[in-house]
Amino acid sequence: MRWSGADVQIEKTDFVAIPSQDAERAAAFYGETLGLRSDEHSQYEFWAGDICLGIWEPAKMGMEFQPSKNGHVAFHVPDVAAAREELEGKGVTFNGETFDTGVCHMALFEDPDGNDLMLHNRYAPYSGDSAA
């Protein structure tokens, strides 16, 4: 398939930017509560597999902060129920019950700034045309 459109040559995702009102609090959440690997060069960047999450404060760039109630980053965990229980034990807020979509488990939660996140585990094989 030949790409059409504007041909901007997107090579990869460099990072996913997480807006925050308190970068220190956010860093503690992503690094300690979620246990993501911290970047060796930045105390506000954390890795989940191949994806770097970069915490930033929009107010410091003259931009308005609003929590992201969309754009859920889906963290793959081996057992959604177990991970949810552990995070709830640390005071993390989940939104609703854990879904079973028929191919995966999903549990929606928030970081301390109110940004939407997700625990995710697909248990169905990736054959055919099923969703992620």
Place this chain on the structure above:
Amino acid sequence: MIDVERTDFVSVIVRDLERAKTFYGETLGIQPNTKAHASYPEFETGNLTISLRAEADHFTPSRTAIALRVPDVDAARTKLESVGVAFAGETFDTGVCHVAFFGDPDGNALMLHNRYALVGG
């Protein structure tokens, strides 16, 4: 400690799925996952899957900006602007990278990004 093994995808909610598919697949030219469910189209940036789903009610645009690497931010911005993509503000030079903020047709946050300085340098 929970064991986050990887990022499976970022779920981006849109109001008009067909419009969004055209934008991600054709305007931005990101490779679609041909095996994805028709109601949940997926686009593969190489290391991150962008998973779309439609929701007309209670929609708020994503503030979780996905930073898409391009070889030349200015050139890519010019191309996208020529097909009607709106950018927010000027392109920043942070001292280590160029970054330009824009949105998909529903206003979900995206960036064009290119780091020109060596990491850790």
